Amino acid sequence: MTYVLAIALGLVAGVLAGMFGVGGGILFVPTLVVLGLGPHEATGTSLLAIVPTVVVGTWRQSSYGNVRWRGALVIGVVAAAAAQGGVALAEALSDATLRKLFAGLLVLVAAQIAWRARHADR
Amino acid sequence: MRLVLIGLVAGFFSALFGVGGGVVIVPLLLLFCGWQARAAAATSLAAIGITAVSGVIAYTLHGDVRVGYAALVGVPAAVSVAGATALQQRLRIHTIELLFAAFLLGVAVWLFVK
Numbered sequence: 001m002t003y004v005l006a007i008a009l010g011l012v013a014g015v016l017a018g019m020f021g022v023g024g025g026i027l028f029v030p031t032l033v034v035l036g037l038g039p040h041e042a043t044g045t046s047l048l049a050i051v052p053t054v055v056v057g058t059w060r061q062s063s064y065g066n067v068r069w070r071g072a073l074v075i076g077v078v079a080a081a082a083a084q085g086g087v088a089l090a091e092a093l094s095d096a097t098l099r100k101l102f103a104g105l106l107v108l109v110a111a112q113i114a115w116r117a118r119h120a121d122r
Numbered sequence: 123m124r125l126v127l128i129g130l131v132a133g134f135f136s137a138l139f140g141v142g143g144g145v146v147i148v149p150l151l152l153l154f155c156g157w158q159a160r161a162a163a164a165t166s167l168a169a170i171g172i173t174a175v176s177g178v179i180a181y182t183l184h185g186d187v188r189v190g191y192a193a194l195v196g197v198p199a200a201v202s203v204a205g206a207t208a209l210q211q212r213l214r215i216h217t218i219e220l221l222f223a224a225f226l227l228g229v230a231v232w233l234f235v236k
Contacts, residue, residue, distance in 0.1 A: 003194065010198030017199060018206025020222050021163025022144030023170040024199050026229065031195055037188060044181025045188045049196030050142065050174040054167045056200045060207040061164030068165045071125050071151075075165070076172025078129025079136070079143050083173060086137025102139055103233040109149045110226035116152070117219035 006031050010049070017057050023050040124155055133173065143170050145229055148222065159218040160210065 009031045013024030028046035037045060061067050128150045132143040144166045151162035181187050210218060 006194050007198045010195035011202040013195065014199035014202030014204075015206040016225065017144075017167065018203040018208075019163070019210050019218065020144065020225055021148045021166035021170075023142035023167070023174060024195075025142035026145065026232075028195050028199075032188075032191055035191060035194075037191060040181070040184070040186045041188060044178070044184070044186035045192045046195075047174045047177040047181060048187050048189065048192035049199065050170060051178065052196045052200040053203050054171040054174065057167040057203040057207055058164065058171060060204050061160075061167060064160070064164075064207070064211050066160045066164035066211075067168050068161055069168065072165045072168035073172070074125040075129040075132065075143075075147060076169035078126050079133030079147075079169060080173045080176035082130045082133025083137040083177065084133075086134040099139055099233050099236070102135065103230040106145070106226050106230040106233070109153070110223040110230065112153055113149060113219050113226070114223035117216040117223065 002035060006035060014053055014057075017053050018060070021057075024053050025050055128154065129169070132169075136173070139233065143173055145226070149226065152219070159215050159222065163210065163218075 009027050010024075013027040016022050016027070017024045025043075025046045028049045029042050032042035032045050033039070058067060058072075128147060131150065132146040135146045136143040144163075147166040147169060148162050151157040151165065152159065157165075178187060213221075
């Protein structure tokens with residue numbers, strides 16, 4: 001039953017990846033934790049699960065001409081390097097407060113995107 | 123230059139909060155660079171590919187990658203992402219953006235209660 005749920009959540013993660021350009025880790029990590037993996041194992045395993053998801057997603061998106069390769073290369077390489085610094089800092093800071101601040105920031109960003117979508121004449 | 127900044131913020135926040143880089147990359151490409159939703163989502167996926175491979179290498183060295191479990195969730199996702207991409211291509215831009223705003227709200231709520 002848990003495995004059926006994991007496959008179903010995998011399918012949902014792929015829909016989020018195709019629709020919104022996120023990797024799916026936001027669903028993979030909690031799913032893997034439910035399956036019994038520890039937090040580090042869940043993160044590492046989620047990253048591996050993201051690879052086939054984004055490879056297929058990028059391949060399909062590129063067939064529609066939507067991928068800007070130079071931008072992807074710059075963002076991806078810089079983000080991979082910055083993640084190393086983020087991990088070091090994550091261990092130094094208490095994360096509950098930061099997480100709530102980030103959640104608040106996302107609400108503002110969501111409102112801004114919705115406003116733009118309503119008012120842009122496209 | 124803006125793209126370098128986006129990469130920095132995305133890598134930093136994803137490590138800090140355990141959210142994928144996409145939750146950061148896509149809004150910044152939309153609002154900070156003025157890209158439209160399809161190009162932002164597509165380019166974000168390609169960028170995440172690079173960070174994910176780099177992360178997999180690091181976690182593999184620590185023995186924290188379980189290939190079978192990755193396939194259990196990753197293979198279904200790789201199947202449905204193709205259909206979702208085709209659907210996204212048919213939706214109007216502002217529909218995609220409104221749905222994305224709703225998704226971000228959901229992420230915010232989840233981060234808040236987690």
